[in-house]
Amino acid sequence: MNRIQTKLKEDKKLLSIYFSAGYPSVNDTVEIIQELESNGVDMIEIGLPFSDPLADGPTIQESSTQALKNGMTSELLFQQLQSIRASVSIPLIIMGYFNPILQYGVEAFCKACQEVGIDGLIIPDLPVDVYDENYKHLFKKYGIINVFLITPQTSQERIRYIDSISEGFIYMVSSASVTGSSSGFQTEQTDYFKRVANMELQAPQIVGFGISNQETFKQATQHTKGAIIGSAFIKHLSANGIKNIDTFVNTILH
Amino acid sequence: MSYNVNSKGYYGDFGGAYIPEMLYPNVEELRQNYLKVMTEPSFINAFNALLKDYVGRPSPLYFAKRLSEKYNTKIYLKREDLNHTGAHKINNTIGQILMAQRLGKKRIIAETGAGQHGVATATVCALMGLECIVYMGAVDIERQAPNVARMKMLGATVIPANSGSKTLKDATNEAIRDWINNPVNTYYIIGSVVGPHPYPDMVARFQAVVSEEMQWQLQEKEGRKDPDYVIACVGGGSNAAGAFYHYLDTPKVKLIAAEAAGLGVHSGESAATSILGKEGIIHGSKTLLMQTPDGQITEPYSISAGLDYPGVGPMHANLYKTKRAEFIAITDDQAMEAGLELSMLEGIIPAIESSHALAVFKQKTFKTDDVIVLSLSGRGDKDLDTYSKHFKL
Numbered sequence: 073m074n075r076i077q078t079k080l081k082e083d084k085k086l087l088s089i090y091f092s093a094g095y096p097s098v099n100d101t102v103e104i105i106q107e108l109e110s111n112g113v114d115m116i117e118i119g120l121p122f123s124d125p126l127a128d129g130p131t132i133q134e135s136s137t138q139a140l141k142n143g144m145t146s147e148l149l150f151q152q153l154q155s156i157r158a159s160v161s162i163p164l165i166i167m168g169y170f171n172p173i174l175q176y177g178v179e180a181f182c183k184a185c186q187e188v189g190i191d192g193l194i195i196p197d198l199p200v201d202v203y204d205e206n207y208k209h210l211f212k213k214y215g216i217i218n219v220f221l222i223t224p225q226t227s228q229e230r231i232r233y234i235d236s237i238s239e240g241f242i243y244m245v246s247s248a249s250v251t252g253s254s255s256g257f258q259t260e261q262t263d264y265f266k267r268v269a270n271m272e273l274q275a276p277q278i279v280g281f282g283i284s285n286q287e288t289f290k291q292a293t294q295h296t297k298g299a300i301i302g303s304a305f306i307k308h309l310s311a312n313g314i315k316n317i318d319t320f321v322n323t324i325l326h
Numbered sequence: 327m328s329y330n331v332n333s334k335g336y337y338g339d340f341g342g343a344y345i346p347e348m349l350y351p352n353v354e355e356l357r358q359n360y361l362k363v364m365t366e367p368s369f370i371n372a373f374n375a376l377l378k379d380y381v382g383r384p385s386p387l388y389f390a391k392r393l394s395e396k397y398n399t400k401i402y403l404k405r406e407d408l409n410h411t412g413a414h415k416i417n418n419t420i421g422q423i424l425m426a427q428r429l430g431k432k433r434i435i436a437e438t439g440a441g442q443h444g445v446a447t448a449t450v451c452a453l454m455g456l457e458c459i460v461y462m463g464a465v466d467i468e469r470q471a472p473n474v475a476r477m478k479m480l481g482a483t484v485i486p487a488n489s490g491s492k493t494l495k496d497a498t499n500e501a502i503r504d505w506i507n508n509p510v511n512t513y514y515i516i517g518s519v520v521g522p523h524p525y526p527d528m529v530a531r532f533q534a535v536v537s538e539e540m541q542w543q544l545q546e547k548e549g550r551k552d553p554d555y556v557i558a559c560v561g562g563g564s565n566a567a568g569a570f571y572h573y574l575d576t577p578k579v580k581l582i583a584a585e586a587a588g589l590g591v592h593s594g595e596s597a598a599t600s601i602l603g604k605e606g607i608i609h610g611s612k613t614l615l616m617q618t619p620d621g622q623i624t625e626p627y628s629i630s631a632g633l634d635y636p637g638v639g640p641m642h643a644n645l646y647k648t649k650r651a652e653f654i655a656i657t658d659d660q661a662m663e664a665g666l667e668l669s670m671l672e673g674i675i676p677a678i679e680s681s682h683a684l685a686v687f688k689q690k691t692f693k694t695d696d697v698i699v700l701s702l703s704g705r706g707d708k709d710l711d712t713y714s715k716h717f718k719l
């Protein structure tokens with residue numbers, strides 16, 4: 073069983089943290105991952121920086137741009153992660169846009185993921201149907217789970233389809249927005265979380281976008297399996313560097 | 327084999343809709359409706375009536391006598407520069423604003439490079455009384471100031487894009503982000519044959535009026551509807567798509583695309599996508615784009631804001647790969663000279679984008695009896711400052 077699947081079976085609400093690889097400094101990647109795990113984070117999304125991150129707001133755009141300036145590449149990320157599994161056992165997911173993965177070669181990318189111990193991928197601009205038709209066999213061959221997004225606008229029928237090909241969790245985008253833009257959840261969002269929960273999907277849902285503190289984490293996970301924090305953690309990194317990651321995680325969890 | 331789009335939204339290997347799930351409902355709504363809407367008689371009538379009475383179509387097909395004598399061949403100029411707002415861009419925005427209305431959208435967003443598409447969008451929004459937001463790179467806001475003023479006068483809100491190279495690519499990113507943030511009430515009027523399917527096909531169909539007119543105009547003037555060559559500049563590729571459209575599957579009509587080589591194709595300051603590009607994904611489309619080996623999109627350069635784009639529409643990527651069209655790279659200097667030459671020989675000041683197409687005559691020799699139609703995509707009013715500085719006028 074893939075580490076993501078094992079983790080999803082745990083009887084608790086999961087906290088997942090996103091950050092851009094190579095930010096604030098190019099060699100911070102491994103230390104950030106270790107710190108997050110040792111402070112009780114359940115899962116990590118390692119952002120593969122891209123020059124044109126269409127689905128991201130200013131915070132992640134800036135960290136992504138800075139990471140590229142720092143010299144981060146797909147090749148370098150895999151080098152940095154070479155021996156990550158000697159020290160880290162929680163699920164690790166790479167979140168990146170499709171073009172850098174396409175240039176690396178989709179099969180080569182999946183293979184490199186397997187070699188270093190990456191469990192899953194989130195590729196926002198790789199449409200579900202294109203994956204299903206052209207790339208699914210490669211992900212399966214290397215044991216990589218592909219995670220799909222749904223939004224408040226996704227139809228019931230499409231959610232069912234996405235659920236049917238999801239082997240890990242479904243990434244529930246909390247509202248119609250790019251990353252980092254909303255603060256707090258309205259009834260509109262909680263209704264949407266409930267609506268999807270009532271569909272009794274086989275794949276658990278983890279909420280992302282707009283979760284920034286303990287309050288929004290609790291709201292988001294009331295009807296779901298877990299939540300993902302991205303922009304708020306990146307803001308913490310840009311203010312504090314890689315110090316005090318424990319404080320950040322503690323304010324969410326305790 | 328057809329050079330047109332297939333039922334899945336691909337031109338050969340290029341095209342498709344590589345969009346985040348957040349955009350899926352919008353793009354899918356458009357995909358399911360665009361052909362149905364575009365073929366409704368009431369839509370066709372409304373579109374044609376506006377093109378005639380508001381845009382001023384048909385645009386003349388003008389025999390450029392002195393230019394022809396200079397290059398010892400037969401050159402016709404398709405005068406898109408005479409359209410209302412001064413470029414071919416309005417053909418597309420008229421079509422798309424009618425589409426937005428049919429889909430019940432109230433808020434219009436657009437990206438713009440040279441500002442021509444922004445002005446054309448602001449114009450049709452004023453005409454229809456719809457809210458208009460235009461994203462424009464901060465660099466372009468500076469070099470196309472007259473168009474920024476026009477958009478504002480037409481009631482549009484112009485929002486600067488400050489990320490990346492601060493040009494067309496970044497303005498497009500911002501427009502797409504806006505659309506993600508406003509998925510229900512907003513319609514995105516894309517300005518060229520780029521973006522996810524169905525945009526490239528829809529925009530090409532709205533621009534196809536250009537070659538439709540060329541066929542009967544040439545019949546009147548030359549007794550044949552097919553020229554030997556069609557020449558157009560390519561940024562995203564919409565004026566070229568319009569000028570090529572009805573000739574795509576007529577192989578005896580040779581197609582020439584002029585690309586912006588900036589300071590030189592291999593100078594590092596260029597936007598010659600066909601030569602420098604590799605297959606990849608930009609703005610939701612699989613196409614040729616300029617990128618690093620790691621798949622990061624590189625920042626292009628051209629003196630012409632309308633050609634300053636690191637990708638090209640999927641139709642053109644396929645025309646390049648299949649060699650259906652010949653791509654010729656034109657530097658800043660070559661384009662500027664050609665613009666000055668047309669002004670002096672014919673009394674027509676072209677947009678710098680169009681000057682790239684005109685510069686083909688110095689790169690390639692044509693036969694005396696060749697009949698050539700060149701898409702004069704826009705007028706040079708917006709570029710006077712750049713021309714003046716370049717030639718120290």
Ligand SMILES: Cc1ncc(COP(=O)(O)O)c(C=O)c1O
Nearest residue numbers: 442561562563564565632679704
């Ligand atoms: C006059 C003119 N020609 C050409 C272009 C390039 O666009 P496309 O390649 O879509 O025709 C522009 C873009 O702004 C333009 O303003």
